[in-house]
Each structure stands twice: as structure tokens, then as C-alpha cells.
Amino acid sequence: EAQVTQNPRYLITVTGKKLTVTCSQNMNHEYMSWYRQDPGLGLRQIYYSMNVEVTDKGDVPEGYKVSRKEKRNFPLILESPSPNQTSLYFCASSLAHLNTEAFFGQGTRLTVV
């Protein structure tokens, strides 16, 4: 089954404790991206990757890191989480950037206390 898998689905952590949210897709998609969803703000792009070893900042990259060592995986790293990073996070992938639909993961609800 074609899918985008995120882990964990739920996470409560403390300020400053490094964490990684994993994202994996099995569709051989080139383009992957991370979004955060906050009430009233819609989906805001954090980082995206056009292909392996090619990543770039989205609209809200501060406090986040990503890597794309393999085509299927695109982890999101929070080196020192802060409470303002409490949010619902979605990973998405698409065959190519333009003119192709994005497939979203199930989401990761992160709470930083």
C-alpha cells in the first residue's frame, strides 16, 4: 500500500531535549516536505527536499533541521525544542514538486512543556 509513515504519532517532551520525528514514503517520490499546522494559520512549510541531499528552507524553518540521505526518508530534527514548537506536524511527499499531488502522513502531535 502506497503511504507516508510518520513516527511517533504523539509525543510529549520537555524543553531542550532533542527529538527526531521520522518520515518514510514507499512511493519512490522525489519531493518531500514538512509542515506544521496551528489553529488559524493553516499548514506552514518548514523544510522541503527536491531529492536526495537537496534540502531547502520553507516559510518557518527556525528551530528545525532536516536531512535527506535516502530517497524514502526525511526526518525532522528539533535540536532544542521550545514550547512554541508545540504543534501538529505533517510530512508529505509527491512524485515531483510541480503539478503533482502531495500525499500526507498521519501527523505527529508534539507537545513541548
Next chain:
Amino acid sequence: GQQVMQIPQYQHVQEGEDFTTYCNSSTTLSNIQWYKQRPGGHPVFLIQLVKSGEVKKQKRLTFQFGEAKKNSSLHITATQTTDVGTYFCAGPKAGGTSYGKLTFGQGTILTVHP
């Protein structure tokens, strides 16, 4: 930077009434995509429009892309309770140096009362 505004933010309708959400971009878009997110779920792709002035239909849903490729609309005829959710538009900016960025609108939350 590019901004994509969506209105209204909320819409409450009685089942059977029509519903429209509007999407306006500050820059010309290469294409416009629409997604639906059910409560507690993840966004799911509905459709993509590419051409200026394009109109597409999916059963009770009608999607339009403006002539200037800066605005779009989604119209649902005779809403049903299964239409409940948040509708997002999204588009990559045409040209420029921000190739790769996809900007979403804030979404319209649709509630349908039976």
C-alpha cells in the same frame, strides 16, 4: 514573501445548502491544488488546476482557477454531512527563486448541520 489568503475561515451551513471558499494569492501561481482534511485526519488531495480560467468538476464540487492565476474557488452544491472538514488551497509560486516552496491558505472549516 508569497501569501495565500483563504476566506471565509469558518462556514456553517444547513445540509442541502451550497458552500463556497475563496483563495487569493499575492503572487501568480504555477498551479493551484485543493485538499480536504477531515476532523482528526490528514490533508487529502482533491484536485489540481493548471491553466488560466480552468474549471473542473467532481460530482457536487466545482473548482475554478482565475484568469490571472492568482485566485481560485471551490464550490460545493447541496452540502452533505460527509462534506464536513477543512478545505485548503495550496500553490507554488510561478518562477522566481523560491522554486520548491508550496504555500497553503489558512483553510476554511466547514460545518454542516443535518
